[in-house]
Structures are given as C-alpha cells and as structure tokens.
Amino acid sequence: MRAVDPSIRLIAVGDNDLNWDRTVLRIAGANLDYLAIHHYYGSEEMGDDARNLMAHPLHYETFYNKVVQLIHELAPGRDIKLNINEWNTSLPLPRQHSMESALYAARLMNIFERNQVVAMSAVSDMVNGWSGGIVQASRHGAPRYAKAGCTRGRPDIRHQP
Amino acid sequence: MPYLDVAVSRAANGKQIFIKAVNTDEKHALRATVQISGARVRPEAEMETITADSLTAANSFASPEVVFARRSAIRADSRFVVDLPRHSVSVITLATVE
Numbered sequence: 001m002r003a004v005d006p007s008i009r010l011i012a013v014g015d016n017d018l019n020w021d022r023t024v025l026r027i028a029g030a031n032l033d034y035l036a037i038h039h040y041y042g043s044e045e046m047g048d049d050a051r052n053l054m055a056h057p058l059h060y061e062t063f064y065n066k067v068v069q070l071i072h073e074l075a076p077g078r079d080i081k082l083n084i085n086e087w088n089t090s091l092p093l094p095r096q097h098s099m100e101s102a103l104y105a106a107r108l109m110n111i112f113e114r115n116q117v118v119a120m121s122a123v124s125d126m127v128n129g130w131s132g133g134i135v136q137a138s139r140h141g142a143p144r145y146a147k148a149g150c151t152r153g154r155p156d157i158r159h160q161p
Numbered sequence: 162m163p164y165l166d167v168a169v170s171r172a173a174n175g176k177q178i179f180i181k182a183v184n185t186d187e188k189h190a191l192r193a194t195v196q197i198s199g200a201r202v203r204p205e206a207e208m209e210t211i212t213a214d215s216l217t218a219a220n221s222f223a224s225p226e227v228v229f230a231r232r233s234a235i236r237a238d239s240r241f242v243v244d245l246p247r248h249s250v251s252v253i254t255l256a257t258v259e
Contacts, residue, residue, distance in 0.1 A: 103183060103216075
C-alpha cells in the first residue's frame, strides 16, 4: 500500500494484554504507526466495590507506560502511538448513564491527555449503537456527552465521533 | 486512590489555559489550590461544572436535567483556590495575558 501512497498510516490491533502487544510489535512493529486498544470496564470487573470503577482509569496510566517500554524495546526508533478507538463503562441501565459513569469517563479522558503516547481516542458509541451510546437520539443527552467537549485545548488529541 | 484527577492544557495560540478537574469523592467537596507557573492569567475566569445530587443520578427523557452543567465566573490569579463539588467534573478556563 505504501508503494502506492507513502502517506498511509497503519493501525494494528492491540490489546489490554501485554503479551498480545508484545507479539504484534515483534512481528510488525517496524511498519506500524498505531496500536488500537479498546477499554471497557464495568459490573463484571469491579465486583461489589464501586471504588474500583473510580480507580480503574489509573490502571491504564500504568499500562500505557508498559506499552511504551515494549515499543522502545521491540520497535526502536518507531514513534508508535496508541489509538484507544473504543472505550466506555459497561454497567446496567440507568447506571451506565449516571454521574458515576461520567466520573469514570472524565478521569479516563484526563489520562488520555496526560499520556503523550495516546494520540487518538473514541468513545463507543457517540450516538446510540448500544445502551452505552453517550447520546441517545432524542431531544436529551446523556451526562458523558458534556464531558466529551472538555478536551478542548489539545488539538493533538483527535476525538473521533 | 487519589480523589482528585487533573489534566491541564493550553490552546495552540496560547491564549487560554484549560484545567480539567474531576472530584471522585462521593461524599465530600474538595478545595483545591491552583498555582500557575510560566504564564500570567487574567482575573476573569470561567468554571463549568457537571454534577448532580447523587452519584446514581442519571438523565432520562422524563427527567433531562437531573445531571446538569453549571457555569460560573471565578477569580483567577497566579495562585487561587477553587471548590470542586462532590462527585463532579469541572473545566476551568483561564485567559492568558500577552
């Protein structure tokens, strides 16, 4: 593809499992521009402790540092970035659209901004799609819609609808 | 786990600084001190906060304003204090002085 258009950027499927990322980077790191990783967290993972939900975005901050180390080790000299092109909580309704869920989203979006390795992100979904869509098509919005506008000032973070 | 989570950015033209502050404490408001280094800001600033009466509050078609955004004018300086309501998300916009 690059023989035809050298400006093409390649995104490989990454994972929250570092072993997967290690394999992908070892095989294809020399040719990649981005690793795409999805972040979903909710009822199943947090158990009965809601504090796990508030704390979990901080886990991704540690995870990103480990991915950066892998990139340096397995694709030295390549400026590979992360594309978190799906993220959301996975909670039952109406908790999925609650203030609690909004706090998780806000903290996670702060973490995207604090970590330079994250170049792009996209909430899943922007409109409807599933019950987690941050705008449910009607006259009214869901709480996380307001937070989606709060990344102004960072043009290097492209938030895809 | 820290209750407060903050990310700060600056507009590409340098004219605005954005402070995004999340207070994840379910029970208590949080008083935070903001200290600006490397820039001077105008005293007139704006804070926009998303909050609700409870952590479980959620908007619905029948009740669309249970979770709401509130905009207020605040006074900024090289060092100033802001009060972040419990379980809230705030964006503070500062205008820089050329």
